[in-house]
Amino acid sequence: MSLIFPRTGLQAHPLNNSPEYRSTLKRAPSQPLILLPHTLSETSGPVFGHAAVAEGDSDLTRQHAGEPLGERIIVSGRVLDEDGRPVPHTLIEIWQANAGGRYVHVKDQHPAPLDPNFTGAGRALTDAEGRYRFVTIKPGAYPWRNHHNAWRPAHIHFSLFGPSFLSRVITQMYFPGDPLFPFDPIFQSITDAKARERLVSRFDLQTTEPEWALGYQFDIVLRGREMTPTEEPHEH
Amino acid sequence: MSIDRKAPLELTPSQTIGPFFAYALTPRAYGGKELATEQVAPEGVAGERIRIEGVVYDGDGVPVGDAMLETWQADAEGRFNAAGNAGFTGFGRAETSAEGAYFIETVRPGALLGPNGAMQAPHLTVSVFARGLLIRLATRIYFDDEPGNTADPVLALVPEERRATLIARRGADGVYRFDVRLQGEGETVFFDV
Numbered sequence: 001m002s003l004i005f006p007r008t009g010l011q012a013h014p015l016n017n018s019p020e021y022r023s024t025l026k027r028a029p030s031q032p033l034i035l036l037p038h039t040l041s042e043t044s045g046p047v048f049g050h051a052a053v054a055e056g057d058s059d060l061t062r063q064h065a066g067e068p069l070g071e072r073i074i075v076s077g078r079v080l081d082e083d084g085r086p087v088p089h090t091l092i093e094i095w096q097a098n099a100g101g102r103y104v105h106v107k108d109q110h111p112a113p114l115d116p117n118f119t120g121a122g123r124a125l126t127d128a129e130g131r132y133r134f135v136t137i138k139p140g141a142y143p144w145r146n147h148h149n150a151w152r153p154a155h156i157h158f159s160l161f162g163p164s165f166l167s168r169v170i171t172q173m174y175f176p177g178d179p180l181f182p183f184d185p186i187f188q189s190i191t192d193a194k195a196r197e198r199l200v201s202r203f204d205l206q207t208t209e210p211e212w213a214l215g216y217q218f219d220i221v222l223r224g225r226e227m228t229p230t231e232e233p234h235e236h
Numbered sequence: 237m238s239i240d241r242k243a244p245l246e247l248t249p250s251q252t253i254g255p256f257f258a259y260a261l262t263p264r265a266y267g268g269k270e271l272a273t274e275q276v277a278p279e280g281v282a283g284e285r286i287r288i289e290g291v292v293y294d295g296d297g298v299p300v301g302d303a304m305l306e307t308w309q310a311d312a313e314g315r316f317n318a319a320g321n322a323g324f325t326g327f328g329r330a331e332t333s334a335e336g337a338y339f340i341e342t343v344r345p346g347a348l349l350g351p352n353g354a355m356q357a358p359h360l361t362v363s364v365f366a367r368g369l370l371i372r373l374a375t376r377i378y379f380d381d382e383p384g385n386t387a388d389p390v391l392a393l394v395p396e397e398r399r400a401t402l403i404a405r406r407g408a409d410g411v412y413r414f415d416v417r418l419q420g421e422g423e424t425v426f427f428d429v
Contacts, residue, residue, distance in 0.1 A: 007428075009247040014370040021252075023368030026295040027418045033428035034394055036374070037351045041361045042429055044316035045308065046327035052271055082244040093271070095260030104266065105256035107302075121260035121268060157254065159261065165308050165361055166429055170372065172251040189370050190249045198248055221245045 002227040005038055005166040009082060009223065012198075014189035021185040022146050038166065045164040048091040050125065058124040060096075060136040068118035070099025070137035072213040075173070075201065078130045079160065081224040086130025087167075090222075093159040094134060096120045101140030101154075110142050135213065141180060153180035153187060162222035173218045174200045250371040255302045257365075262304060262331035272329040276307065276342035280322035283312030283343030288377060288404055288412040291336040292364070295419030299336025303366035304329065305416075307340050307377070309359070314346030344379070350389045357384035357391070364416060364426075373426045377414050378403045394425050401425050 016028035036042065061068055079087040097103045097120060100112035104119050120139075124132045139154045155172040162168065174187065181187055181196075190196045198221075207215025259266040264273070277283070292300040307328040310316050316326060330338040340360075350356035357378055364373040378385055380403050385391055391399055401424045404412035417424050 006244075009244065012247045012249045014249060014251070016370050016373070018370055021368070021370070023252075024370065025368075026298070027300070027366060027368035029373065029423055029426050030295070030419050031398075031423050031425070033426050036390065036393070036427035036429050038429070039350045039356060039390070040316060040348055041308070041310070041356070041359065041376075046272075046325055047317060048271070054269065080245060082247065084245050091271075093260055095257060097256075103256040104259045106265075108256055119259065119266075119268075121263065123271075157251075157257065157260070159253075165363075165374075168306075168363060168372065169248065169250050170253050170365060171248055172254075186252060186370070189251075195246065195249045198246065199251070220248045223247060225244060 003043070003081070003163060003224040004227050005043065005164070005223050006082075006225060012190070012192065012195040014191070018185065018189040021189055042165045045161060045168065048125070048161065049089075052091055053123045053125050058122055058132075058134050060118065060120060060122045060134065063119055064117040066117040068098065068115050068137050070118075072135070073138050074133065074135055074207050074209065074213050074215040075156065075218055076131065076133035076207055076215070077218040077220065079126050079132065079162070079220045079222060080130055081162070081222055083225050085226075086126070086128070087162055087222055088126055088128045088130055090126050090163070091161050092124050092126065092132050094122045094156050096136065096139040096156040097142055099137050099140050101142030112140070112142065138175070146185060151180050151183070153178040153184050158220065160220060160222060163224060167222040167224055169222065172199060175216070176200055176203055252367060252370050253304060253365040255367040257304060258331055262329060270329075272325070272327050274328060274330045274338070274340050276309070276326065276328040276340060277324055278322055281311070281324040281343055282321060285341070286344050286412060287339060287341045287410075288360075288414050289337065289339035290413055290415040292332050292338065292366070292416040293336065293418065299332070300366055300418065301332055301334045301336055303332040303336070303338075303364060305332070305338050305340075306363040306365070307342070308361040309342065309345040310348050312343050312346050314348035347384055352389070354389040355384060355387065357382045357388040364418075373418070374429045375416070375424055375426050376402050379412060380405045398425050
C-alpha cells in the first residue's frame with residue numbers, strides 16, 4: 001500500500017503556542033516551522049512486531065499479585081487512516097493515573113494513594129482490522145498547578161506510530177461528560193469543538209461485559225491517504 | 237484518470253506527552269521492558285559507531301528534564317527497514333535526565349535519495365516530546381563532517397543563519413554534540429511535517 005500524507009487535516013492539532021497551558025510559555029518555539037518536503041526519511045517509520053508486546057500487556061488489571069482498586073473498564077476501538085482503512089498490526093502504548101488520580105511516576109506528588117496492584121502502563125498491537133482492546137481501571141481526575149484550583153479531567157495517554165514518521169502521534173483519551181472539560185487548557189488547546197470531541201471516548205453497552213466491566217469505544221485516525229494517480233491534463 | 241474518493245476521516249488531534257510518561261515509554265528505572273533505547277545499533281550492525289549527546293533547553297536556557305527524543309534513521313547503506321543487518325531497526329528513544337541531557341549511540345546513517353533526485357546528506361530524523369509541547373516537534377540531526385551537507389535539499393530550505401542548529405559538531409573525543417533549544421536565542425529549526 002502506498003500512502004501519501006496531505007497536510008490538509010493538520011489544523012485539527014493544537015498549536016504549541018497555547019498560553020493558557022502555562023508550560024508552553026517557555027517551551028513553544030517562537031520561530032515559524034519550516035515546511036519540509038516529505039522524503040523517505042519521513043514516509044518510512046519503525047515497524048514493531050509481536051516481540052514488542054508481551055502476553056498480558058494489554059490488561060493493566062493483571063500486572064500485580066492482586067486486583068487494583070477502582071472501576072474496571074474495557075477500552076477498545078479501531079485505528080484507521082484518513083481514508084477510513086484499518087491500520088493493522090500497529091503499536092499502541094498507553095499510560096494513566098490510578099483510580100485515585102495518582103501516577104506511579106516518581107515526580108507525581110499528588111497526595112492520593114498509590115495502588116500496589118496498579119502501575120498504569122500497557123501496550124497492544126492492532127489486529128488485521130485495526131482493532132485494539134485494553135482492560136484497565138478508570139483513572140481519577142487530579143490537581144495540577146497550571147492555575148488556581150486546576151484539575152485535569154480523567155484521561156488515558158495514547159501513543160501511536162502508524163506506518164511512518166508522519167503518522168506518529170501522542171494524544172489523550174477522555175471520558176464522556178466530564179465536567180472538567182471547560183476548565184482544562186490542555187483539552188481546550190484544540191480550538192475546534194468537533195476535533196476536541198474526537199478525543200472523548202463513547203460509552204458502549206456492546207463493549208461492556210455483564211457483571212464485569214464498563215466498555216468504552218475510542219477510534220483513532222492517523223495520517224495517511226492512498227496514493228492515487230494524478231489527473232492527466234487533456235488537450236482540447 | 238480520476239478516482240472518486242469519499243471525504244477523508246478527520247485526524248485524531250495531538251495532546252501533550254505530559255510529565256509522567258517515563259514508567260510507560262522509557263521505563264528502565266521502573267523495571268519495565270523498553271520498546272527502544274539510546275542504543276540503536278546492536279552488536280553486529282554494519283557501519284561506523286557514533287555517539288550523539290546534548291541537552292534540551294527551554295526559552296530561559298533552563299534544561300528540560302522531562303523530554304523524550306525519538307530518532308529515526310537509515311542504516312549505513314542509506315536504507316530504511318532493511319531486512320537482516322543484525323536486527324537494526326533505526327529507531328531510538330531517549331529520555332532527558334534531570335539535567336536535560338540525552339545521548340544516542342548508533343551507526344552513522346548513509347546518504348539517501350531526496351526530492352527530485354537530489355541526494356540527502358546523512359541525517360537522523362528526530363521527534364521531541366515534552367510537557368508543554370502539545371504536538372511533537374520535528375527536527376533533523378546532520379553531521380558537521382559530511383561534505384554532502386552543502387548540497388542537501390532540506391538544509392537548503394533553512395535560512396543560512398539558522399542552519400547550524402541542525403548540525404551536530406564532532407568534539408575531540410569523537411562524540412557529536414547536538415543541543416536542542418526549544419525557544420529563543422539559537423532556537424533549533426523545527427519542521428512543519
